[in-house]
Amino acid sequence: MSVAAHRFDNEKRRRPDSHARQAMLTPGYVLEPIREHLGGIGLDPCTEPDNPTRADTFYCLPQDGCALPWDAQTVFCNPPYGEAKDRWAARCITExxxxxxxxxxxxHTENRTLQRCLSACTSAMFIKARLRFGVLRDNGRQEAASHGSVLLGFGVNLTGIAVPGVVMVRAI
Known part of the structure; x- marks a missing residue:
C-alpha cells in the first residue's frame, strides 16, 4: 500500500451525514465576515446543537436539515463532506x-458537484489556505482540511466579503 493511499479511502468519502467525523465547524475568521455581509444568518441547516454560526434558525442531527423547510432570507450551509455534500449542494442551488x-x-475543481455549483452560482470565493475547522483531534491539534475550500453564493454577490486568505472572488 502506498503512503498516500489513505487519501483515496472510499469509506471516508461515503460516510453518512450522521458520522461523527462529518462535523467540521466553520472557523470564525470565515463566519464573521459572512455574518456582517449578510446582516446575520437566518438559517444554518446543518450545524451543531450549540449553534456556533448563531443562526436565527438552525437544524442539527438527528434532524435532516436538507429535507426540512428553508424559510429564512439568508442561509449558510457548510454540509457534511464526501458524497453526502451532493444533495446539500443541489438544495442550495434550488433555494x-x-x-x-x-x-x-x-x-475540488474536477468534481461534478462543484462544477454544477459553479454553473449555477452568482459568485464564488476561493479560499487560499486550508481551513482549520475548530474540531480537536485525539492529539489535541485542530482538524484542518485536506483540501482548499470555496464559498459559493447563490443570489449573493461575495465581492464585498473580506475573508483572510482569499485567492479570488468573482461575480459570475
Whole structure:
C-alpha cells in the first residue's frame, strides 16, 4: 500500500451525514465576515446543537436539515463532506433562486458537484489556505482540511466579503 493511499479511502468519502467525523465547524475568521455581509444568518441547516454560526434558525442531527423547510432570507450551509455534500449542494442551488444562500464546500475543481455549483452560482470565493475547522483531534491539534475550500453564493454577490486568505472572488 502506498503512503498516500489513505487519501483515496472510499469509506471516508461515503460516510453518512450522521458520522461523527462529518462535523467540521466553520472557523470564525470565515463566519464573521459572512455574518456582517449578510446582516446575520437566518438559517444554518446543518450545524451543531450549540449553534456556533448563531443562526436565527438552525437544524442539527438527528434532524435532516436538507429535507426540512428553508424559510429564512439568508442561509449558510457548510454540509457534511464526501458524497453526502451532493444533495446539500443541489438544495442550495434550488433555494438560491428564492433567497440568499452561501455554500462552503471543498474546492475540488474536477468534481461534478462543484462544477454544477459553479454553473449555477452568482459568485464564488476561493479560499487560499486550508481551513482549520475548530474540531480537536485525539492529539489535541485542530482538524484542518485536506483540501482548499470555496464559498459559493447563490443570489449573493461575495465581492464585498473580506475573508483572510482569499485567492479570488468573482461575480459570475
Amino acid at each position: 438560491g433562486e428564492h433567497r440568499k444562500v452561501l455554500l462552503l464546500i471543498p474546492a
